[in-house]
Amino acid sequence: MTLYLAVFVYGLCGAARGFDEGNISGNISLPSFQTRFGLNDPTKTPNQLADLKSNITSMVQLGSIGGSILAMYTVDKLGRVRALQAVCILWVVAAAIQISSSSVGQLYAGRLLEGLAIGQTTTIGPSMSEIAPSRIRGLCVSIFSGAVYFGIMLGYFVNYGCVLTVPNDSDRQWRITISLKIILAGLIFILSFLFLIESPRWLLKVNRAEEAVEKLSKLRHLPPDHPYIVAEISDINEQVLAEREATHGYNVFRKLKDIIMVKSLRYRFFVLCAMAQILGQWSGANAVTIYASQLFSFAGVVGTDQLKMSAILGVVKFVSAYISAFFFIDFLGRRKALYIGLTLQLFTILYFAIFMTIVPEASNATAVLTSSQKAAAKGALAAIFLSGTGWTFGWNNIQYLLGSELFPLKIRSFAQSLVMVLHFANQYGNSKALPVMILAMTNYGVFYFFVGIMVIGLFWCWFFLPEVAGRSLESMEEIFNLPWYVIGRKGPELCPDYSEINKISHTDSRGNTYVDHVHYNVDISKVNQEFIEDIELKQGKSDGHLFQSSSNDQLLQSTSNDGLLERES
Incomplete structure (x- = not known):
């Protein structure tokens, strides 16, 4: 049980990021939250409201960029366990600032500080690859990525529960939802003393x-x-x-130089890890998670039913994430799992884009739809749910696995932190840009853009991504010393473990x-x-x-x- 309990606690770190995404997704739809922070201010233009909404939702991602940079030092200096305990303390402080917010500036500050904590968890959590046996390493790291959706589901349900039980004119409605962050941070902090095992590699x-x-x-x-x-x-x-x-005297500048100048490291960082973050984050999944309530309105869902549908989406993603973790990522391998997930995500997002093109009136709450349009709207709702399933089968696991698996020990934590900097930079850009993109490109245009990105992702997976399931972490180097054009398609075959x-x-x-x-x-x-x-x-x-x-x-x-x-x- 020692291994499994340690993996569980490391994996629970993923709920930190997930809960915030689910929580803020619902909060921006809560009447009391909108009134407190000006999201329903009639004097603001649509562009101003879109900008305010994107600032609130993306502030944690902005802070997480700094947290990922900070993790380059803390995870190697303090060790995986002590770094996680420090993160929990910072997370509690940030949540307290948000709960007591009376202005949007204080809310920004609390969410930015929370990002400093969450950004570090994305380096600490996947480091469980260092304690996992190679044959179940994908499963163990996927426990972390699956926990993201446990947090999202929890955030959705807390918001939905507060709408049903707390008056809309009370600030308690959104303050209660945020207070759960303190409980979650405290739980991880206590469990870290009881069950976590420090990485033998470290x-x-x-x-x-x-x-x-x-x-x-x-x-x-x-x-x-x-x-x-x-x-x-x-x-x-x-x-x-x-x-x-x-690595005697191997400082940050030399690490950066090696990532740029050493061929094998350059391929791993820029071609695999960086592209995985860009293609994954701009495939539309983050937009579906954070702006789920708004997307459901495009399919004709109104009122509190938007939060209910968001909660159901959280359940779907949570269940599919762990189905992928237990039955796909190690059994099928990284490449096949990504093929399946990305293909499913592509076709469901394409359907949703076509639906919004043909039935734009569905987003109008007063519109009367024909029977065929109503059936198409139900299909659009199903498409949103299935797109989440595709994401959890594919990109959701790959984006964490690559950084934790591919790099040598001397640079693993540093490289994983850089990868997470890219992760949150792209997530911040996505969260910040989406409300404006919807206004500029129309609702459906954004989703055609996502489809184009996913087509590129399929080619990238086929040509560049090597299958490393089951290999020891110490055996990766040989693959990446091959010519770049054979690494993805024939690397593991040419370089056995x-x-x-x-x-x-x-x-x-x-x-x-x-x-x-x-x-x-x-x-x-x-x-x-x-x-x-x-x-x-x-x-x-x-x-x-x-x-x-x-x-x-x-x-x-x-x-x-x-x-x-x-x-x-």
Whole structure:
């Protein structure tokens, strides 16, 4: 249970961002919120109201850009667990500022500060890829992306419940909805002390080798001298030692330089991670989430039914996100899951755009629709729900997985933070631009734009994205040293995974490794002398021992039952 509880708490970080999106989506439709912050001010022009609405909704995304930059320092300096605990405290303060807001300026300040917290969770949460066995890594990281929709669903239902139970002229209507952020932050903070396990990869990186073995043993539910633990620690430690030597004095400027100048890193960052954020965020899913109530009005839904439909949308996204996490992302692989999700999202958004083109009067609450138009309107509602399902099957997982999987340890947290900067920059631009785009391009024009982006996304997936499901994090480098034009289509086939973990073919006690058998296959010709020259093995023992090299603080292990490592004389 240790692994699963840790994954659950890390994954719950996703609810931070999700709850805000669902919460603000409903808040801007609440009469009391509109009155307090001027969203129903008759003296304002439509463009001014659109600008005010976009400022309120997008302020968290703007703050999250700063939070993602801050995470470049905090996640590596404090570790994954302590960084998350600091984020929870900041989140509580930000929520308190919003709850007590009496002016739009104070609301901006609270939401901007909340963004500083949420921006860090998108680096901390996906770091669970460092504690997950490679065979269920996609599932574990998808727990985080699925939790986004748990938060969205929660935000939608809280708004809908407050509309039904709290008078429209009372500020308590929207203050109650925001107060749930304090409860959620406090819950994650408490659970982090009870169940979170620090990343063994980070512990090895900061020279806490014995603790790394202890934590990995606890996570895998196996003894420290088990062949699987030895193999995984060996893979991690080999990479850490090589990178420690290569990154002496490796500051932020050198990391940025490497991302730009090193071919393999440049491909991973710009071609894969950056394009995934651009294509994903501009595919229209964020617009559907934040402006769900307004989109439902285009299909003829009026009054509190808009919030009810938003709540149902939250349930659909939440359920489909976890169906994808448990049954698609690791079983089908990254590419096939994205193909399926993106295709479904494309056709449903296209239907919605065609509907708004042919039946524009549906957005008029007083319009009388024919029976065929009413049937088409129901199809449009279904299209919105199914587009959310397509998003959760496809882009929703990929946008977090790529940054957490593809980069080497020396730059992983930094690169993931940069990826999340792009994520929130695009989300901010999308949230900020959409109300104006709807006015400028008409309702349906925006959705044709989204369809065009998704067509490009399908080509990008086919040509550029390699399938890395099931590979160890330490085996990624070889793929990206291939010529750029073969990486996506043939990279994994040309560069099989030769990591130590994949040499384990049998085990009597598998723990949380998802490996079913135990025989350690050693090709002695592949043994690297640099990493075993200081090992003193004690053959013939029935138990394993830990050794640490005095010269380089390297963690080394020998096991006994069949002499996992042998020193060459």
